[in-house]
Amino acid sequence: MSEPLLEIRDLKMHFPIKQGVFQRTTNYVKAVNGVNFTLNKGETLGIVGESGCGKSTLARTIVGLLKPTSGDILFEGESILQYNSKELHQLRRDVQMVYQDPYTSLNPRMRAGDIIAAPLKAYNQSNNLRKRVLELMELVGLKADDYKKLPHQFSGGQRQRIGIARALALNPKLIILDEPVSALDVSVQAQVINLLEDLQEELGLTYLFIAHDLSVIRHISDRVGVMYLGKMMEMSDSESLYKNARHPYTNALLSAIPLPYPMKEKKRERIVLKGELPSPSNPPSGCVFHTRCPFATEFCKGNVPTLDEGNDAGHFVSCFYPIENKQEEFARQ
Numbered sequence: 001m002s003e004p005l006l007e008i009r010d011l012k013m014h015f016p017i018k019q020g021v022f023q024r025t026t027n028y029v030k031a032v033n034g035v036n037f038t039l040n041k042g043e044t045l046g047i048v049g050e051s052g053c054g055k056s057t058l059a060r061t062i063v064g065l066l067k068p069t070s071g072d073i074l075f076e077g078e079s080i081l082q083y084n085s086k087e088l089h090q091l092r093r094d095v096q097m098v099y100q101d102p103y104t105s106l107n108p109r110m111r112a113g114d115i116i117a118a119p120l121k122a123y124n125q126s127n128n129l130r131k132r133v134l135e136l137m138e139l140v141g142l143k144a145d146d147y148k149k150l151p152h153q154f155s156g157g158q159r160q161r162i163g164i165a166r167a168l169a170l171n172p173k174l175i176i177l178d179e180p181v182s183a184l185d186v187s188v189q190a191q192v193i194n195l196l197e198d199l200q201e202e203l204g205l206t207y208l209f210i211a212h213d214l215s216v217i218r219h220i221s222d223r224v225g226v227m228y229l230g231k232m233m234e235m236s237d238s239e240s241l242y243k244n245a246r247h248p249y250t251n252a253l254l255s256a257i258p259l260p261y262p263m264k265e266k267k268r269e270r271i272v273l274k275g276e277l278p279s280p281s282n283p284p285s286g287c288v289f290h291t292r293c294p295f296a297t298e299f300c301k302g303n304v305p306t307l308d309e310g311n312d313a314g315h316f317v318s319c320f321y322p323i324e325n326k327q328e329e330f331a332r333q
Contacts, residue, residue, distance in 0.1 A: 002040040011035045011071035013061050029281045031057040033230035044207040046221030054230040055210045059178045063097050096167035100179040102159035106151040113147035119169040136165040157188035176208045215257050226250045229288040236315040246322035248293050
């Protein structure tokens with residue numbers, strides 16, 4: 001069993017809503033509302049959920065771009081929330097991030113080589129700078145001739161490769177990927193995912209991979225966590241989740257993935273959730289999913305479930321009435 005690299009303990013990130021002339025705080029947007037998980041060295045943990053469920057806020061909180069309301073973040077066993085500015089500077093060498101949009105995350109006025117070199121300069125690693133940048137470019141599948149090109153001269157997939165090379169520059173231990181392929185064409189998505197898998201195997205990297213596409217998450221992840229309205233609904237190894245999703249929300253997400261078999265796809269019934277996603281500034285009482293859950297009872301409305309391990313070892317679900325629904329279509333893919 002690999003040792004934990006990252007531990008998230010009851011993490012909350014609430015944004016104040018201010019109104020009036022004096023900007024008094026009247027409420028809070030509970031973007032992340034009590035998340036717990038552990039990420040082991042060399043592992044890929046996928047986080048999936050609808051837009052607005054708190055995935056990106058979780059990522060930005062982990063890398064230190066946001067200060068959490070409460071909870072704790074442990075990196076290699078130490079709480080990073082207690083770090084001073086010098087320690088945080090060192091942490092950012094070990095934890096890097098690849099952003100969703102491969103164009104807006106790059107400075108349009110900087111050449112590709114200078115973008116990749118920026119972290120090296122920031123940490124005074126300027127010896128043989130050009131050689132190191134060319135090595136990184138080759139590692140992610142870019143040519144030496146691309147060194148002096150501007151971002152607009154690249155395709156979307158190539159821009160994302162620049163972002164990945166920049167993240168690799170300081171030899172990080174953890175890379176957080178915030179929907180890194182959602183803005184790319186399907187064929188390019190496969191190329192970037194294959195690149196990430198090759199880099200992980202070659203460099204021993206650990207990934208926290210955030211996406212809203214369960215088919216992408218399944219391809220790259222060792223374990224998968226499903227978020228809804230700032231909370232973790234289910235977490236399991238990838239195979240177990242796709243074969244036997246136990247939370248009604250996870251089952252609804254899985255039913256939306258098209259099957260590659262036309263006849264089976266035609267016969268299959270998709271699970272359509274009723275109602276709109278509640279506002280994170282006014283989440284439902286009890287189980288946050290009860291307003292859209294087809295199996296909710298009065299008990300669900302007044303009580304908050306915890307993420308508990310069921311009969312399957314390592315399979316955690318936050319539901320009072322978890323279901324057994326073998327996903328045979330997905331198991332055979």
